[in-house]
Amino acid sequence: MTETGATLLLRDGFVLLGVGLVFVLLFRRLGLGATLGYLVAGAVVGPHVLGLVGDAEAKMGIAELGITLLLFIVGLELNPTRLWRLKQEIFGLGLIQVVICGFAITGVVWVGTHFSAAAAFALGLPLALSSTAQVLPMLQSVGRLRTPFGERAFSILLFQDLSIVPLITIVAALSRNPADANAPPGWLLATYTAGAVVGLVILGRFAIRPLFRLIGNLGEREMFVFAGLFTVIASAALMQALGLSTALGAFVAGVMLADSPYRHELEADVEPFRSILLGLFFLAIGMLLDLGAIAERPFFVIAMALALIATKATVMTGIGLAFRMKWRQALALGLLLSQGGEFGFVLFAQAQRGLLIAPAAASLFGAIITLSMATTPFLMRVTQRIRAEPMVAQGDRDGPEMDGANALVVGYGRFGQTVAQMLIAQGIPVTLIDNDIKMIDIASEFGATVYYGDGTRLDLLRQAGAREAELILFCIDGDQMEPGLIAGVHEAFPDSTIFVRAYDRRAVIKLRDAPVEYVVREVMESAVMMARRALASVSVGEQEIDRTETEYRRRDRERLHAQHESGDLRAAGDTMLTQDPRRAEGA
Template sequence: LLFRRFGIGAVLGYLIAGILIGPQGLGLISEGETILEFSEIGIILLLFLVGLELAPARLMRLRRAIFGLGLSQVAVCGIALFLLIMANTNFSLGASIALGLPLALSSTAQVLPMLQSSGRLNTPSGESAFSILLFQDLSIIPLLTIVAVLSRAPPTQDSLPGWLTAILGVLAIVGLILAGRYLLQPLLKLIGRIAERELFIVAGLVAVFGSAALMEVIGLSPALGAFVAGVMLANSPYRHELEADIDPFRSLLLGLFFLAVGMLLDLNVIRENTAFVFGAAIALVATKTLVIFALGKLFGMQTMPALSMGLLLSQGGEFGFVLFAEAEQAMLIQPEASSLFGAVITVSMATTPLLMLLVQRFNAASAASNVELNDPSQADSASVLVVGHGRFGQTVSQMFAGANVAVTIIDIKPQQIDVSQQFGRKVFYGDGTRVDLLRSAGAEKCAAIVFCIDDRQFDSATIDVISSAFPDVKIFVRAFDRVHLLDIKKSKISGAKREVFESAIHLAKQAMVAIDLDEVLIDEVDREYRQLDCDRLEAQREANDMFAGRHLGFGLSGGKRESD
């Protein structure tokens, strides 16, 4: 709470708290290793939640960033850090490789929550950062293989060759995808029909931890298995419900993870090698920032997003501890070196919140020439929240303004915010479908939330989560089309309207007047069409079938005016 209050971020607070209560601080907790093992479940849940936001189609769209930008980052940063260690230390070639390559990885547990909480995960720069982190998780396979090839320890009978591990990993991913499509999705539909919420949560958790366990058995990252499980459920209508159930545990366990990292920090190593630890941490952060910034520019990013991404991914990562332990078992490095570079990673993690504050100041300084993206928590108290300020939201917000109703407007598109600002409209930046962001904007004090977003993925499951969080707030939704309208009407909403319904009716009436049809006939057709449409919607809703009530319409068999 103290660190959040001063805007530094919770991660640094967790690290320092871990140091204070750990064996080298007050000595209140001595089992740091055990706590770390349990808290790694938080990373597994984090990757699962990220997978839920990445439907396979979107993942395919990011393939260039994952295998282009991600591969380039791991390779270039790894080589640069290896050369830096070789040039400035007395470590052997094998030890320098075993220490340098893991330092190229960043902290998924630290970076992804920062992207999610700020609503930047779905922005172009956020997707680029995520693509790099995803490839880093995939790169655990070749990095473990490199350590195994360089190993000076006698081989064990239980270990698998790196090439075999890679093949098994690919087969496992394919098997999980097929299991998700042909087993898990039908199972969730069955559970959904019988309305057993507990069984639904159990099925989701079995998918998460079953996938994670499968990957661990074949020697891969369990977090990668959880990510695949999330992608399997990304198109499920229950994904938002799963996210709402699991997210609190993810937050608590990630906090526990950083506490454990602080507990395990060897203060004696830092005390005896202060200059080296802090100098190496600064060199690590500077090298990764410069390399990632250069790669971002090479891949077409603008200057500030590329710099922000470089600083965001500049720290060492939690998988570095895993790879250092493997290198230690492979007799490539001594335990003292593992502790020393583990301290370097921890110190580099502590710099990230401070660097993010620096980025925010850079953004503020360049606000005159760039889009000003304000956090919704800065908004004044309002009676209505309007989410989405495109062509639909602009009309809605102006209608409220004309009635002297205080409105807070939220949009996730910087370009749209820029255009709105040019016309004097104050629009706040963020993903207005997230409960945490709506709460920071004061949603619980509002009379209504009007969702004006052009998104068919904004479905009844998402609306149910929002309405549960704000039960006293009236919710209105812009429906994309008839199918979308039928879906959102399953939720507790106060009103919904198809985006082109009224405009199409009015345009038809204008054309009828222009060709001199009788005004009484025009009004009668208008009234009857609306009634037929309502009857057809009700028939479709009751039958859960889009073809129900298909006879209800003019010009069709059974239509009232077919013979007119």
């Protein structure tokens, strides 16, 4: 790269990141979401307003990796247990929504534009998809992502994300581009697709998983991040080489690792790259919006955006009622999913390459998606009185079968195993995390699923479900728990009660000001139990043993309290039960 090229790259990066940061913070503050902030920021710095940054097409090529990583994370969410439990919502509710909304919006576009049927179809199907990047954060921020209502919305969004692959295939089949005339026939593409999927699954089972196991044994987190990105990009590149969808390759890569112990670690490691690249994707989309074409037909954009919202909200409300949802919940679901989505931009680009729509039409309908996204937060506020009944009543919440863990146990050694099994015995769902590959392998032999990762990392805890967890129990060997770490966990997950296994008295004293519900010394109770058995074996009576234990615990509490107050391990040393030297000599 020339010095001029490097300078331009740095300048463009500075401008894009700086302006994007300002607009995202502003739009977050206004409750409009980060997605809209990125789009507006891209439009402002793009060639049609300030012209501060150019070559949006090149940046789009890099930014589309964000979509690839998004599909990978979607695949990671599809572990077999969750997929089976939500099968009706995903493949029933989701399929019906995409099909009915797709055909309804196609009709609206055909009537409103007089485009050809193929062009209307290429525009209508993408508009049936909603914005995963906008809706999921909204649900998460109000604590409804893991409720039945939230899971219905998630299921629909998940099916929409999965449908991007067949939709790309449909748009490609409608292509009028002569360059596509030499493309392989559909049956051959289907064969390629099936073969590639099977090949990726086999590679995942016999090559990728052993690779992650090796890296886990080495304890090299940087190599784990490297290997995760390699897996995504290699899968996408394989699909691209076969003339197939890169999104499908990334999705299959995620699915083949969804039930592996490395799922949460991979999510935590890939998520920052996905967020950055997806933000860059929306910035590039904003730069590509032809504001001149939009300014020529502002009423058309507004009218089509309103028609899109009304059509999707009406259809989705009707589908919700058909699935026996209360009318308030059905209406809320319809309004929540009434906007266009980020995958619409991808499909519009595909339709443009296939000569189905002109660049001006792609810009117009990109603006329609953007405007529909802007209305969602306002719709949810304006209709709050209509939706006065809570989306999910407390009595309707799922119990222990809910996918979100009610407890996170960090460390699955001899201590964590006991804690986890007692929680499970009471029907409390538990997510287990450990970074010892050998322990994970041994646990799997006994039917326990332990996820690989460093459970002291906030990002990994978040991916593992700490936001919804009622209990977080650190059962880690050694003196690893620091007050700052506990304070960070409490601040990030204030609704979770924290328990800590401490190595010794020094560790307990160190955590005296930490926001912990209970700290237990790892050998305290087992040592008391051994002493009781020893006393019983030399014929000391049960009442006397109880009195001795009570006295020891009283003295220990007094000593620990004094040590807490002073921070001196030698404080209240006179409370210790020590043997008289003269008595020892007599013995």
